[in-house]
Amino acid sequence: MTTDNIADPKPTGKLLLRVVPMPADVNRNGNIFGGWVMSQMDIAGGILANQRARSRVATVSVQTINFIRPINVGDIVCVFGEIVRIGRTSITVYLEVYVSPVLPPPLDENESFLVASSAFTFVAIDEHGRPHPVDR
Template identity: 55%
Template sequence: MTEIRQPQGQLLLRTLAMPADTNPNGDIFGGWIMSQMDIAGGLLAKEIARGRICTVSVDKMTFHSPVGVGDAVCVHGHCSRIGTSSMVIHLEVWAKPMLKQEKDRYCVTEGTFTYVAINESGRPRPIPAQA
């Protein structure tokens, strides 16, 4: 029996793919998808760091399938490592065609984003102890 893949981590962001976000092929532009991932991961990183953070690196970005205009786009994620000032967050983007209700959601993109907790001068600061 084939195991059906499910999103890993918590739902961090849900939005709609709009016509203004397309590339010349008419699919959704990969840069827009990456920016949604960065926003979603940044939300989780801010919660963990309880304050200001910045993105320091993006790794292992893989685009599995195109996203269509009108698809519901969800970003799920979980933190896999907390260092002194850095957080490694794995993010997955799942799309669900809104006009074809019979079609299941599918994973379109995934990647690993690293964020750093920073102080008011933009320098790394220690992440507070987690509850």
């Protein structure tokens, strides 16, 4: 899976994180700050990579993040992801962020929109912070 499928209305992978942004997370336009979104993606991808590596992981790289629609305070933000590559010590997770808007109330409570996508690469690290091989 690549970041090319941003028009796909169905989430890719499994639900990793569900969170509601607060007023402290807004930018000067009144929408949620892109860095906050990136942070949630990093946390969500880290959960999956951590489970797969069965060890601590460190984020080593982030592909282009496509911010597709704005997020507002109070929206329900869901991060989905799946592992798309396992290297010797690295794990790449493709992530999609979906939002269920709070205002205006959605007609369908399952209504949600893709707002961002990217792929994050994590490295399995030992207790000294050094890369270690991931079991295949």
